[in-house]
Amino acid sequence: MRKARALCLLSGGLDSQLAVCVLREQGVETHGIVFESPFFDSKAGLKAASKLGIPLHVEDFTGDIMELLRHPPHGFGSCMNPCIDCHARMLKRAGQLLKKLQMDFLATGEVLDERPMSQNRASLETVAHESGYGELVLRPLSARLLPETRPEREGLVDRQKLLDLRGRSRKPQMELARKYGLADYPTPAGGCLLTDPGFSRRLKDLLTHDADPDPVEIALLRIGRHFRLGERTKLVLGRNRAENEIIEQKAGNRALLKVESAPGPSAVICGEVSDDVIRKAAEACVRYSDAPKGQKARVRVRKDGSRMIIEVEDAKDTVLKPI
Numbered sequence: 001m002r003k004a005r006a007l008c009l010l011s012g013g014l015d016s017q018l019a020v021c022v023l024r025e026q027g028v029e030t031h032g033i034v035f036e037s038p039f040f041d042s043k044a045g046l047k048a049a050s051k052l053g054i055p056l057h058v059e060d061f062t063g064d065i066m067e068l069l070r071h072p073p074h075g076f077g078s079c080m081n082p083c084i085d086c087h088a089r090m091l092k093r094a095g096q097l098l099k100k101l102q103m104d105f106l107a108t109g110e111v112l113d114e115r116p117m118s119q120n121r122a123s124l125e126t127v128a129h130e131s132g133y134g135e136l137v138l139r140p141l142s143a144r145l146l147p148e149t150r151p152e153r154e155g156l157v158d159r160q161k162l163l164d165l166r167g168r169s170r171k172p173q174m175e176l177a178r179k180y181g182l183a184d185y186p187t188p189a190g191g192c193l194l195t196d197p198g199f200s201r202r203l204k205d206l207l208t209h210d211a212d213p214d215p216v217e218i219a220l221l222r223i224g225r226h227f228r229l230g231e232r233t234k235l236v237l238g239r240n241r242a243e244n245e246i247i248e249q250k251a252g253n254r255a256l257l258k259v260e261s262a263p264g265p266s267a268v269i270c271g272e273v274s275d276d277v278i279r280k281a282a283e284a285c286v287r288y289s290d291a292p293k294g295q296k297a298r299v300r301v302r303k304d305g306s307r308m309i310i311e312v313e314d315a316k317d318t319v320l321k322p323i
């Protein structure tokens with residue numbers, strides 16, 4: 001048996017780390033690959049690769065995930081997470097690197113039936129098939145319950161030394177973690193903003209009104225209070241000093257507002273701006289400031305390099321609906 005080489009999707013979670021350990025135990029040389037986008041990062045993957053002592057390939061996934069968010073062939077999960085298509089695309093992207101990196105096959109930490117929708121037998125088959133690299137996708141943690149793959153058939157890995165994990169219990173994984181000396185691994189859920197209901201609601205609103213949003217507007221979805229002021233206009237208000245600073249940094253040429261006569265949020269208007277929009281935005285700023293209610297407050301507005309002060313009362317809750 002010659003020494004095989006595997007490229008393993010390494011999110012950094014426990015399952016993906018275990019997949020690496022199981023393969024390495026039988027002498028497979030393993031590299032990791034991790035993807036970055038505005039909705040998930042490579043931090044956990046980088047940490048895991050460093051602990052495991054394996055090379056890690058970091059790939060930008062922004063174009064892929066934006067395309068899938070607009071048209072997910074297999075739809076979304078419970079939030080804006082197109083998991084089946086996202087996973088298939090990641091495997092496709094990884095598969096395209098196999099030749100260049102002189103790797104023999106792909107591996108993932110997926111466990112059969114661990115997640116009811118995205119890791120049942122049909123979903124695993126769909127993901128592998130749609131990636132275009134189906135025969136080369138090995139799931140070391142559940143391989144003995146799944147059809148034989150090419151690396152197993154060709155003797156690059158010993159199927160008998162692969163595992164037969166199944167289901168939602170994390171106990172077997174935790175025992176394996178002890179066996180392989182893995183500690184301080186992230187919790188299974190988390191790490192992808194597309195599974196967060198609040199974030200998903202704001203993202204859906206953004207994509208409904210703008211199919212190709214500016215990266216700054218996507219970045220702003222992580223913070224603040226969001227209000228839609230018109231079909232092509234929204235307002236983002238900071239909720240604390242840190243968010244106010246982010247808004248001020250990211251505003252660029254967009255209209256930036258700040259209540260002058262009392263402590264209050266910084267706010268940025270994204271999209272089309274008119275005098276009416278600025279007035280509504282200023283009223284919203286006053287509503288979330290410490291200025292006395294029902295009285296006029298001074299709001300500083302910076303727009304296109306010029307500055308002005310307007311005086312408005314606070315917006316009423318009935319007209320101010322957060323996204």
Ligand code: SF4
Pocket residue numbers: 040081082083084086087192193194195
């Ligand atoms: S949780 Fe996020 S990163 Fe993971 S497959 Fe789903 S959409 Fe992609």
